[in-house]
Amino acid sequence: MTTHLKDKVALITGASRGIGRAIALRLAGMGAHIVVNYVRNEDAAKETVADIAKLGVKAFPFQANVGNADEADALVKFTLEKFGTVDILVHSAALGAFKPVHRLKINQWDLSLNTNALAFLVLTQKVLPAMEKQQNGSIIAISSLGSHKYIPNYGAVGISKATLENLIRYLGAELAPKGIHVNGISGGLVETDALKFFPEYETFKKEALLKTPAGRIGQPDDLAKVVAFLVSPDSGWIYGQTIIVDGGLSLY
Numbered sequence: 001m002t003t004h005l006k007d008k009v010a011l012i013t014g015a016s017r018g019i020g021r022a023i024a025l026r027l028a029g030m031g032a033h034i035v036v037n038y039v040r041n042e043d044a045a046k047e048t049v050a051d052i053a054k055l056g057v058k059a060f061p062f063q064a065n066v067g068n069a070d071e072a073d074a075l076v077k078f079t080l081e082k083f084g085t086v087d088i089l090v091h092s093a094a095l096g097a098f099k100p101v102h103r104l105k106i107n108q109w110d111l112s113l114n115t116n117a118l119a120f121l122v123l124t125q126k127v128l129p130a131m132e133k134q135q136n137g138s139i140i141a142i143s144s145l146g147s148h149k150y151i152p153n154y155g156a157v158g159i160s161k162a163t164l165e166n167l168i169r170y171l172g173a174e175l176a177p178k179g180i181h182v183n184g185i186s187g188g189l190v191e192t193d194a195l196k197f198f199p200e201y202e203t204f205k206k207e208a209l210l211k212t213p214a215g216r217i218g219q220p221d222d223l224a225k226v227v228a229f230l231v232s233p234d235s236g237w238i239y240g241q242t243i244i245v246d247g248g249l250s251l252y
């Protein structure tokens with residue numbers, strides 16, 4: 001593993017579990033210090049922090065519901081207090097009701113849009129002064145195929161991810177002249193706790209597997225490896241894109 005992130009600072013939302021945790025561990029393995037954001041699962045956040053510390057970098061847990069602008073602000077302030085700057089922001093946290101769109105309640109709509117999309121805008125605005133000052137930074141959000149495909153019961157999240165991908169495009173263009181890279185990664189089916197919320201999860205997983213040319217369900221590190229690429233100088237000509245990482249599932 002390279003160490004080109006030595007002493008860089010990464011703030012990762014939803015890093016207690018799943019894909020966010022894998023991203024935290026991978027960036028820590030490259031030398032970055034990490035703020036591990038979570039909302040409820042303190043034990044999992046502490047476990048991630050302990051695993052990161054074994055890699056010889058600094059890590060702190062911070063509880064914040066990033067869908068709430070004041071809490072997102074507190075998360076960025078905490079990062080700046082601890083490390084003095086922030087070089088990388090990864091928004092991996094997501095939430096959403098699993099039900100048909102025509103039955104969504106307004107509070108369920110708000111929950112998805114606030115957590116999955118608005119939080120990305122607010123966090124970006126909050127890290128911006130530090131990144132502008134150093135004329136450098138990487139901002140990445142994790143999206144999913146439901147942003148542009150119909151997935152039963154996934155509308156609340158899918159619609160929020162479509163907004164997220166548009167935010168990535170606009171911010172990608174607006175922040176490029178400031179030396180800040182904004183990009184996204186859209187995953188196919190990835191083995192995490194989130195899958196358990198899908199109604200008939202085992203059937204859903206089997207069907208997805210049949211349609212995945214790579215012949216396996218994704219693992220969190222499949223996405224984390226692409227985050228590592230997007231924060232490296234090798235991705236220097238990529239701006240405002242959402243890269244699909246799905247074993248080929250979206251080809252069907």
Ligand SMILES: NC(=O)c1ccc[n+]([C@@H]2O[C@H](COP(=O)([O-])OP(=O)(O)OC[C@H]3O[C@@H](n4cnc5c(N)ncnc54)[C@H](OP(=O)(O)O)[C@@H]3O)[C@@H](O)[C@H]2O)c1
Binds near residue numbers: 065115188194
């Ligand atoms: N799994 C998949 O198949 C898949 C596919 C494509 C894209 N994605 C995307 O990948 C990202 C991560 O998904 P995952 O499968 O890793 O999810 P996960 O295993 O369910 O983990 C969700 C993480 O987000 C945190 N979180 C949830 N709501 C939050 C909030 N309001 N504020 C702060 N943190 C919050 C959770 O914290 P607690 O531990 O405290 O609850 C946890 O760390 C999401 O953006 C998801 O849409 C997932």
